[in-house]
Amino acid sequence: MAARKTSVLLFFFMFLALSSAFPRNKNKYKPCKHLVLFFHDIIYNGKNAANATSAIVAAPQGANLTILAPQFHFGNIAVFDDPITLDNNLHSKPVGRAQGMYIYDTKNTFTAWLGFSFALNSTDYQGSINFIGYDPILIKTRDISVVGGTGDFFMHRGIATINTDAYEGEVYFRLKVDIKFYECW
Amino acid sequence: MAARKTSVLLFFFMFLALSSAFPRNKNKYKPCKHLVLFFHDIIYNGKNAANATSAIVAAPQGANLTILAPQFHFGNIAVFDDPITLDNNLHSKPVGRAQGMYIYDTKNTFTAWLGFSFALNSTDYQGSINFIGYDPILIKTRDISVVGGTGDFFMHRGIATINTDAYEGEVYFRLKVDIKFYECW
């Protein structure tokens, strides 16, 4: 029995040692607030002005502003004003707008750099959430930083996990955003 | 007398209850530092190169770089280098520069997304303050995030309340910025 107890304890301490050796400490913390939201981006392609929610506004030499640049769209800056919904349906009643920009920033694959805000205006939430981060688009889930907030998200910080939930060609894509706040006020 | 004391206490606790039920907890906290500053933006319109402090550098297809785009200027990116003053007079001695960009990002009203810094260089303050946020221009006061700082504002975080103090057509506008730091170091 004593031997068994010892081995259980040993296992327990080994487990602790392994946990603390694990470099990503993300799982050690519980979020103080948690939101899951969707936003929907329809890129202007020269023909869909009525529906489009984003537009290419900058591009490198030789590229134009209605077709994404070749070479993985390197250098394109798109400005967006996308509806935010509680579920994955583009036609659900929006609870706010996702506004800001994304930049395509790799020459040999697809990655983006994001700077944007969620402006939420629903019965549940009133306020803004500000995001900054590197987005390796082709990876299933990507983490970016929540760097601040206002209103109900006053001074909050956290991590947003982004997932490309659906897309159609290069015109429509839908992002699922799992926002975990670790610093609430 | 005892009854009166009880009712006062009751009122007191009701007040506490109401305070904590209020969803915006902004008022619970006292800033650890507080600054009020003004900055002045003169947009380049093709004729005012000498005076202009900002320029449109990106715009969607069909728009140009000296006239703000139609449809509420959606997609315009302006880069600015604006003087910061202690009062609302454009000609007061600047205490620093506001530098960065704003993006017009709504198709059916005026809103902006801001990414900029205050670089302060006065006897009172030496250092930079970094701002990110969603700015619904037509609302009287708007809150954005102070996401960091350097020098005298080392590691600071807070909220900046922006107010369009004055404007002239689409060429000049003056912003009053009430900066409340809630995290000082």
Next chain:
Amino acid sequence: MAARKTSVLLFFFMFLALSSAFPRNKNKYKPCKHLVLFFHDIIYNGKNAANATSAIVAAPQGANLTILAPQFHFGNIAVFDDPITLDNNLHSKPVGRAQGMYIYDTKNTFTAWLGFSFALNSTDYQGSINFIGYDPILIKTRDISVVGGTGDFFMHRGIATINTDAYEGEVYFRLKVDIKFYECW
């Protein structure tokens, strides 16, 4: 002897007093994590498409996208995807990519506004670091804000001191980045 002890104590308290009077409190804090990295930027000039790691994608009226704008490049936005190395050799094995944008934002000298991320992918570090800040390029060392991180840099904040370690004309420059995290998780 007693007098000497007193004067030593007096000196000690004077020192304390001076320390707390010093407005920049940066030196009071010890970083909880410290990294020194280099990144290498090769600006596209119309001829170096194979080697270039950044491109001008936006510029004010009259400027073009392969030559930096006159008047101190005011208004140019460059998007970059630069290799990060552990030493100052451009040809060392990269440990990650620096991705985002810089904006030239002064009419009468050279300054930039930076919004970018380090995406690190080495045996030592896996994760991203997000930076925002004002960069007065001509000053030897400049501080910007580390506003967040993911992976091994989950929720971190700090200060990055940037130093232009080398440059060649207006095509190549190398930045040394001394990252001091003061908030680790």
